Amino acid sequence: MPNKLITQENLKALVNELAASYDVFAPKRENENTVSFGKLQAFEEYVSGVLLTNTTAKDKVYLQSEQLFQYELKKDTVEFKEKAPGKEAVIFGGRPCDARGFDVIDKLFNWSGYEDGPYTGGRKNTTIITVSCEKPETTCFCTSFAGGSPADGKGSDILLTPVSGKFLAELLTERGEKLAAKYSKYFSEAGEAETAAKAEFAKAAEAKIAKKLDLAAIKKNLDASFDSFYWDTVHLPCVKCGACTYVCPTCYCFDITEKKFGYLNGERNRTWDSCMSEMFTKMAGGHNPRTDTKRRFRQRFMHKFRYHVDNFKEELCTGCGRCIRRCPVGIDIRKVVEDAK
Amino acid sequence: MSNIYIPHKARIASIKQETADIKSFQFELLDPEVRKNFKWKSGQFLILSVFGVGEATFTFANPQTRSEYVECSIKKTGLVTEALHDLEVGDIVAIRGPYGNWFPFEKFKGQNLLFVGGGIGIAAIRSPIEYSLDTRNDFKDITILYGGRSPLDICYFDKFDEWQGKKANLVLTADKGSEGWKHKVGFVPAVLKEMKPSRDNCTVITCGPPIMIKFVLKELTDLGFAPEQIVTTLEMKMKCGLGKCGRCNIQQLYVCKDGPVFDYAEIKKLPDEF
Numbered sequence: 215m216p217n218k219l220i221t222q223e224n225l226k227a228l229v230n231e232l233a234a235s236y237d238v239f240a241p242k243r244e245n246e247n248t249v250s251f252g253k254l255q256a257f258e259e260y261v262s263g264v265l266l267t268n269t270t271a272k273d274k275v276y277l278q279s280e281q282l283f284q285y286e287l288k289k290d291t292v293e294f295k296e297k298a299p300g301k302e303a304v305i306f307g308g309r310p311c312d313a314r315g316f317d318v319i320d321k322l323f324n325w326s327g328y329e330d331g332p333y334t335g336g337r338k339n340t341t342i343i344t345v346s347c348e349k350p351e352t353t354c355f356c357t358s359f360a361g362g363s364p365a366d367g368k369g370s371d372i373l374l375t376p377v378s379g380k381f382l383a384e385l386l387t388e389r390g391e392k393l394a395a396k397y398s399k400y401f402s403e404a405g406e407a408e409t410a411a412k413a414e415f416a417k418a419a420e421a422k423i424a425k426k427l428d429l430a431a432i433k434k435n436l437d438a439s440f441d442s443f444y445w446d447t448v449h450l451p452c453v454k455c456g457a458c459t460y461v462c463p464t465c466y467c468f469d470i471t472e473k474k475f476g477y478l479n480g481e482r483n484r485t486w487d488s489c490m491s492e493m494f495t496k497m498a499g500g501h502n503p504r505t506d507t508k509r510r511f512r513q514r515f516m517h518k519f520r521y522h523v524d525n526f527k528e529e530l531c532t533g534c535g536r537c538i539r540r541c542p543v544g545i546d547i548r549k550v551v552e553d554a555k
Numbered sequence: 556m557s558n559i560y561i562p563h564k565a566r567i568a569s570i571k572q573e574t575a576d577i578k579s580f581q582f583e584l585l586d587p588e589v590r591k592n593f594k595w596k597s598g599q600f601l602i603l604s605v606f607g608v609g610e611a612t613f614t615f616a617n618p619q620t621r622s623e624y625v626e627c628s629i630k631k632t633g634l635v636t637e638a639l640h641d642l643e644v645g646d647i648v649a650i651r652g653p654y655g656n657w658f659p660f661e662k663f664k665g666q667n668l669l670f671v672g673g674g675i676g677i678a679a680i681r682s683p684i685e686y687s688l689d690t691r692n693d694f695k696d697i698t699i700l701y702g703g704r705s706p707l708d709i710c711y712f713d714k715f716d717e718w719q720g721k722k723a724n725l726v727l728t729a730d731k732g733s734e735g736w737k738h739k740v741g742f743v744p745a746v747l748k749e750m751k752p753s754r755d756n757c758t759v760i761t762c763g764p765p766i767m768i769k770f771v772l773k774e775l776t777d778l779g780f781a782p783e784q785i786v787t788t789l790e791m792k793m794k795c796g797l798g799k800c801g802r803c804n805i806q807q808l809y810v811c812k813d814g815p816v817f818d819y820a821e822i823k824k825l826p827d828e829f
């Protein structure tokens with residue numbers, strides 16, 4: 215697919231025009247200290263300089279709590295009602311690690327022979343326009359993952375990379391092409407020079423990533439360390455708040471619950487859940503295979519860097535580093551998995 | 556786009572009180588099309604909706620060879636099961652499934668079968684028992700060892716005559732006997748030891764509380780059974796049944812998708828996490 219160019223001015227006009235007809239979610243100041251993905255009314259609200267929004271863009275597709283259906287009991291039957299599909303959405307200004315998160319959980323929601331309609335419906339309705347990162351944070355480690363880079367387009371429909379005062383726009387999917395075609399007046403053709411400049415940009419940004427994990431070695435160590443004493447102490451600082459799982463672009467575990475409106479009607483909901491919670495695996499009668507923090511803590515890291523790799527041939531992590539920043543006791547996932555033995 | 560969380564509508568067709576806290580239910584799927592196409596195999600499970608409360612996971616208690624209704628035997632243990640025990644014939648519920656893998660009967664052909672069940676585990680064993688009785692010629696001796704805490708905790712008294720009539724050797728035991736109890740007294744593993752089943756050409760299917768399973772496995776191993784000869788079902792907390800909610804895993808395996816049926820050789824490879 216040919217690359218395009220878009221100027222700063224045109225980008226602003228494009229986003230404003232998009233905001234008029236779609237739900238556009240972009241990094242937006244929530245309050246003095248917090249930038250999160252919020253609904254954009256105008257380009258001015260977009261906060262362009264923040265790499266790590268408070269939460270990821272994940273919750274714009276995979277809602278923190280969403281209705282699966284409503285029911286109404288009738289005399290001899292029950293009627294189900296599905297919620298109407300949401301408005302078409304654009305996630306603008308997310309980063310490659312956010313977009314890659316979608317690519318990772320897309321596979322989960324499509325595997326095991328079942329396509330998860332409530333998820334894939336929202337996903338197909340959403341165009342993802344990502345911006346490459348010039349100055350990665352100290353906690354970023356996206357280059358550890360196959361193809362991972364501050365300028366990687368996996369999971370994005372359009373990837374914007376700043377080159378020579380403009381943005382190179384790579385149209386990576388059909389959805390991205392369609393959007394660019396619809397708003398073609400804002401785009402011009404990119405030349406070889408700009409494409410080369412993007413490669414330079416990527417190289418420079420990648421060089422700024424402080425840490426690259428040796429994932430093959432980590433997998434090998436995790437394969438052998440389930441019963442290791444390592445897990446007896448490494449979890450001790452953890453206060454089981456679950457923040458790490460809530461800010462993660464790849465954590466996907468959920469609970470299914472019911473909300474009753476009245477005697478005859480109600481709705482079934484799905485809500486994010488966390489493996490760090492004691493209730494996660496607690497069964498009727500009180501039996502719990504993961505009674506203590508040690509077991510739950512081990513599950514989280516094993517799932518991300520071992521079990522998921524067994525099942526999907528890729529890690530359940532994109533290296534965004536949010537869990538490192540959000541953890542109140544400073545647990546660093548890079549260190550936890552690197553030190554495991 | 557498919558909403559895999561919308562269940563099939565069903566109606567409670569019958570309820571039978573088995574013990575103080577176990578009831579057997581027959582569910583009739585409302586939609587004739589769905590009823591016709593709804594097929595399962597022994598070992599698989601379903602997820603049942605009790606409206607106003609939520610969903611819970613149960614084994615199909617009846618085999619595919621007797622599939623007029625969907626049958627479950629359900630022990631009252633928490634929110635959903637308690638609400639279900641309060642429902643009446645004619646009440647509306649709903650069912651998703653069938654999910655999970657099944658007992659690999661094609662591998663058991665020509666063999667002796669030994670079923671060992673305890674507590675509510677009998678619900679998971681009834682389906683393969685009746686399946687093997689319905690395809691009786693495929694198997695040699697069929698022996699059933701079933702135990703409960705007391706004689707009052709034994710389910711399926713109404714089925715035993717039929718099982719024995721189809722040449723199953725039935726051994727009942729109660730941890731503690733009572734007056735008039737003509738069967739064995741003692742824990743299932745102890746009775747199993749006494750029975751000394753031969754491992755030759757034999758597959759064991761066992762379900763029950765974890766502690767029973769643990770000692771049954773020990774006795775069978777002492778009797779020379781190979782891990783591959785012993786099949787059981789594992790239980791983990793479930794929500795989706797579809798391999799998505801991330802809850803029922805034991806290492807890389809999802810009990811809802813890769814199980815619930817596993818042989819002991821597979822289980823031995825797993826850590827002591829369940």
Ligand SMILES: Cc1cc2nc3c(=O)[nH]c(=O)nc-3n(C[C@H](O)[C@H](O)[C@H](O)COP(=O)(O)OP(=O)(O)OC[C@H]3O[C@@H](n4cnc5c(N)ncnc54)[C@H](O)[C@@H]3O)c2cc1C
Binds near residue numbers: 497610614678
């Ligand atoms: C494959 C499989 C087959 C089963 N077959 C039977 C059966 O035939 N008969 C029977 O009586 N019981 C069976 N169980 C156990 C049964 O699922 C639980 O007793 C039931 O979910 C408890 O629900 P509750 O709402 O009453 O309990 P609560 O303690 O209120 O549980 C709340 C919710 O947690 C989940 N949950 C809790 N415990 C379990 C559990 N042990 N397994 C799965 N999910 C759980 C359910 O979604 C449940 O609604 C089976 C479990 C599994 C995994």
Ligand code: SF4
Binds near residue numbers: 461462464465530538
């Ligand atoms: S595990 Fe941590 S670093 Fe990895 S994707 Fe999740 S929040 Fe980001």
Ligand code: SF4
Binds near residue numbers: 456543
């Ligand atoms: S954020 Fe830190 S303290 Fe909280 S659950 Fe995760 S690892 Fe534990």
Ligand code: FES
Binds near residue numbers: 797799802803811
């Ligand atoms: S029950 Fe949801 S993954 Fe197994």
